[in-house]
Amino acid sequence: MAETADLPDPVRTEAFLDAVTEFLGVITTHEHRKRTRAIPTLATALTEHLGVDARQLSVLSETVSTFRAVDADVAVEVVVSRAGGGRLVGIGGGEHRHHASLSELIESSAMIGHHPIGAVDYESSSVGPDTERRVVAFGLHLFHHSGVPVALLERAPRASAGMDGRLEVVSTDDEVTAAVLAEIRATMLSHSVLRGQVISFSVSPYTASSGGVTFLRRTSIPAEDVVLPDGALERVERQVLGVAKHRERLLAAGQHLKRGVLLYGPPGTGKSHTVQHLLGAAPEVTAIVLAGHALSLVRLATETAHAMQPAIVVLEDCDLIAEDRSFHDGPQPLLFEVLDAMDGLGRDADVAFVLTTNRADLLERALAQRPGRVDLAVEIPLPDAQARRRLFRLYAADLPFSARALKDAADRTAGVTASFVKEVIRRAVLLAAEAAREVDDAALEEAVAELDGDTQRITRSLLGTDAGTSPLR
Numbered sequence: 001m002a003e004t005a006d007l008p009d010p011v012r013t014e015a016f017l018d019a020v021t022e023f024l025g026v027i028t029t030h031e032h033r034k035r036t037r038a039i040p041t042l043a044t045a046l047t048e049h050l051g052v053d054a055r056q057l058s059v060l061s062e063t064v065s066t067f068r069a070v071d072a073d074v075a076v077e078v079v080v081s082r083a084g085g086g087r088l089v090g091i092g093g094g095e096h097r098h099h100a101s102l103s104e105l106i107e108s109s110a111m112i113g114h115h116p117i118g119a120v121d122y123e124s125s126s127v128g129p130d131t132e133r134r135v136v137a138f139g140l141h142l143f144h145h146s147g148v149p150v151a152l153l154e155r156a157p158r159a160s161a162g163m164d165g166r167l168e169v170v171s172t173d174d175e176v177t178a179a180v181l182a183e184i185r186a187t188m189l190s191h192s193v194l195r196g197q198v199i200s201f202s203v204s205p206y207t208a209s210s211g212g213v214t215f216l217r218r219t220s221i222p223a224e225d226v227v228l229p230d231g232a233l234e235r236v237e238r239q240v241l242g243v244a245k246h247r248e249r250l251l252a253a254g255q256h257l258k259r260g261v262l263l264y265g266p267p268g269t270g271k272s273h274t275v276q277h278l279l280g281a282a283p284e285v286t287a288i289v290l291a292g293h294a295l296s297l298v299r300l301a302t303e304t305a306h307a308m309q310p311a312i313v314v315l316e317d318c319d320l321i322a323e324d325r326s327f328h329d330g331p332q333p334l335l336f337e338v339l340d341a342m343d344g345l346g347r348d349a350d351v352a353f354v355l356t357t358n359r360a361d362l363l364e365r366a367l368a369q370r371p372g373r374v375d376l377a378v379e380i381p382l383p384d385a386q387a388r389r390r391l392f393r394l395y396a397a398d399l400p401f402s403a404r405a406l407k408d409a410a411d412r413t414a415g416v417t418a419s420f421v422k423e424v425i426r427r428a429v430l431l432a433a434e435a436a437r438e439v440d441d442a443a444l445e446e447a448v449a450e451l452d453g454d455t456q457r458i459t460r461s462l463l464g465t466d467a468g469t470s471p472l473r
Helices: 002-006 009-038 042-050 066-082 102-112 174-190 232-245 247-252 271-280 292-308 333-344 365-369 385-396 403-411 418-434 441-451 454-463
Strands: 059-064 086-091 121-126 132-145 148-155 165-171 198-203 210-216 259-264 286-290 311-315 351-357 376-379
Touching: 042 102, 042 132, 042 148, 042 165, 059 066, 059 102, 059 174, 066 121, 066 132, 066 148, 066 165, 066 174, 066 210, 121 210, 132 174, 148 174, 165 174, 198 292, 232 247, 232 259, 232 271, 232 351, 232 376, 259 271, 271 311, 271 351, 286 292, 292 311, 292 333, 292 351, 385 403, 385 418, 403 441, 418 441
Parallel strands: 198 286, 259 351, 259 376, 286 311, 311 351
Antiparallel strands: 059 165, 086 132, 121 132, 132 148, 148 165, 198 210
């Protein structure tokens, strides 16, 4: 101490600070040990479960896209249950834990005592048009597989941060670690919540990938409610549904299963109605419907359809992305995506592409004319007189219109679409309601006359009429 007293003040100060730092380190270590004994952390829980320091083990990870997050959650639950069950715990640590790998979380927990074991984070995700599932958003599964202790960290995607989901597995046996992930991948396919559903993908506002899945209702529309020219519906059904029905016989004869059908015609003539009928007539088939911006996800849709076959991929208004290349100077990457996706499927892929367009003349010739891409093109034209009569009877349903009034309305509406006929019926009901009287033939005649007015030209155009005629007279 005497020698220290003779040293200059700065040196004595530094020595003092070193001593204080060492003392504080002892306190921190002591407090950490007390806290570790009182509150289990990720590191202590893993050491207890695995029997070794988890920092010595390799972690194997698997990325999970947004639209497969629920499938991953289902698969993990099935695999853990199949292995005899286990324990699911949460990991604390705030926002930092979402940006750190499992290896980093283990290291942080072991060195500093971060990430206490706590409550599991959950979130709700759709698994159907009207059903949801509580999915693990951030949780650690502790279980045994083939007698080996395994830890699996499950984290859901975070769309707002542009982060996919992830599964990270660690065990004392690398082969078991790989086997667990392989079993989860297979189970995601066999137990997929997408299988047999009608779905659509959305484009993520944060990244250039899928933003998620929307489950659509599968509507059952009987064939008699689909008003098309004679034989048209039968040809479409044979190509889309008949190939699937006779799958084995076609394959035995060396014939391919993948096929494409193009439905073309003016807006409102019944293309989408026909598609709804096809989907309703095949309740066991997985259907993926893309329209608008979601058409950019055609490759994802095709890959999903191939995995979930038998499947149908519907591309609504495909002329928006598949115009003839001669109309433009440069290449159209999205067009090539469509062509490549259709070509990329094997001959035995039970996948049907159903394309709709209002402008068949604009479609890329390679898409519309090459077998294996589009095998059947069916025009859905403006309804003729007989078809209009059927449409008026269909949309009138049980309303008290006379057969003569319906025939007269059909005869006066040459050149209109099915959607126009539907609006005439709705307008008749509305006019009767406003006049506080029962709907009758007079209301139907009034509706036809009102839509015939010059002030309704824009309405007629929007609902669909033949621009070259004055249809209502």
